[in-house]
Amino acid sequence: MSDIRFDDKVVIVTGAGGGIGRAHALLFAKHGAKVIVNDLGGSATGEGANSEAALKVVEEIKAMGGTAVANPDSVVDGDKIVQCAMDNFGRIDVVVNNAGILRDKSFVKMTDADWDLVYKVHVEGAYKVTHAAWPHMKDNNFGRVIFTSSTSGIYGNFGQANYGMAKLGLYGLTRTLAIEGQKNNILVNAIAPTGGTRMTEGLFPAGAFDKLKPELVSPLVVYLCSEQCQETSSLFEVGGGWMGKVRWERSLGIGFNPDEGFSVEDVAANFEQLCSFEGAVHPKNNIEALKELMANIQKFA
Numbered sequence: 234m235s236d237i238r239f240d241d242k243v244v245i246v247t248g249a250g251g252g253i254g255r256a257h258a259l260l261f262a263k264h265g266a267k268v269i270v271n272d273l274g275g276s277a278t279g280e281g282a283n284s285e286a287a288l289k290v291v292e293e294i295k296a297m298g299g300t301a302v303a304n305p306d307s308v309v310d311g312d313k314i315v316q317c318a319m320d321n322f323g324r325i326d327v328v329v330n331n332a333g334i335l336r337d338k339s340f341v342k343m344t345d346a347d348w349d350l351v352y353k354v355h356v357e358g359a360y361k362v363t364h365a366a367w368p369h370m371k372d373n374n375f376g377r378v379i380f381t382s383s384t385s386g387i388y389g390n391f392g393q394a395n396y397g398m399a400k401l402g403l404y405g406l407t408r409t410l411a412i413e414g415q416k417n418n419i420l421v422n423a424i425a426p427t428g429g430t431r432m433t434e435g436l437f438p439a440g441a442f443d444k445l446k447p448e449l450v451s452p453l454v455v456y457l458c459s460e461q462c463q464e465t466s467s468l469f470e471v472g473g474g475w476m477g478k479v480r481w482e483r484s485l486g487i488g489f490n491p492d493e494g495f496s497v498e499d500v501a502a503n504f505e506q507l508c509s510f511e512g513a514v515h516p517k518n519n520i521e522a523l524k525e526l527m528a529n530i531q532k533f534a
């Protein structure tokens with residue numbers, strides 16, 4: 234028997250009808266969780282709907298002796314997904330925001346519809362599900378939330394202005410919800426996965442796609458959502474059997490006398506030092522982030 238168990242826990246996994254979400258749902262069920270398998274069942278670009286995708290994964294879970302319920306709602310109607318969990322199992326412990334679509338286009342060709350739909354599914358959808366689940370987790374004094382970010386948000390990627398915006402936005406949401414959730418034992422983390430799914434077909438060199446099995450992402454997610462794990466506010470890249478943690482780094486910076494001001498030429502003359510990462514710092518919160526700025530004010534007081 235596994236040490237990390239979810240026997241009395243209810244887990245919502247959005248977009249769990251295929252790809253990485255399916256792998257999460259199966260692994261949570263294997264570890265004893267009751268799983269809401271949510272999936273709208275549309276195309277990779279967000280057209281259409283089909284309840285079969287979620288039902289199939291529920292059948293897989295039941296076949297291995299697990300407990301799961303299918304839910305075909307869009308994440309944009311997050312309250313319905315949460316209601317489904319409450320109606321079936323009476324509680325919610327974990328939300329894994331995984332549902333996603335792509336509308337890749339170079340910025341000049343991007344339409345408002347491409348921008349809006351990607352925002353709606355990734356950001357608004359994750360907000361709606363998490364916002365509806367939050368009071369239940371608060372009442373239980375236990376909660377775990379995962380947001381699914383992307384290296385396209387962290388580092389940028391040609392043709393993914395909409396997607397990159399949404400995916401890094403989810404990390405911003407992670408940071409603030411981690412602060413708000415901590416006193417109620419609601420821990421919030423983000424992952425930037427890489428997996429061989431319909432979303433990434435044709436993107437990786439031959440041979441790599443098969444090695445990027447979606448199920449190689451899920452053990453980290455399940456661990457982050459366990460009672461044993463106290464990690465919060467973090468971002469991890471994960472895929473192909475590898476995983477690593479990401480953090481912000483900032484240069485020590487340059488400081489001028491705030492009473493005297495400084496010129497554009499002063500910025501230019503000191504620009505190399507401004508951009509130097511020698512002695513760089515890694516602020517963990519707003520207070521730490523303001524340390525050098527406040528020290529500069531005091532230096533000239």
Ligand code: NAD
Nearest residue numbers: 248252253273274275307308331332333383427428430432
């Ligand atoms: P996928 O297309 O196989 O899975 C996404 C699932 O989300 C689909 O089953 C889809 O039906 C569902 N979905 C889409 N819109 C929905 C909505 N409105 N409501 C409910 N369900 C909806 O792709 P995947 O690769 O498994 O992607 C999973 C997540 O990982 C996504 O958020 C994606 O952006 C992210 N991601 C994937 C990769 C990768 O390498 N595969 C890289 C970075 C981020």
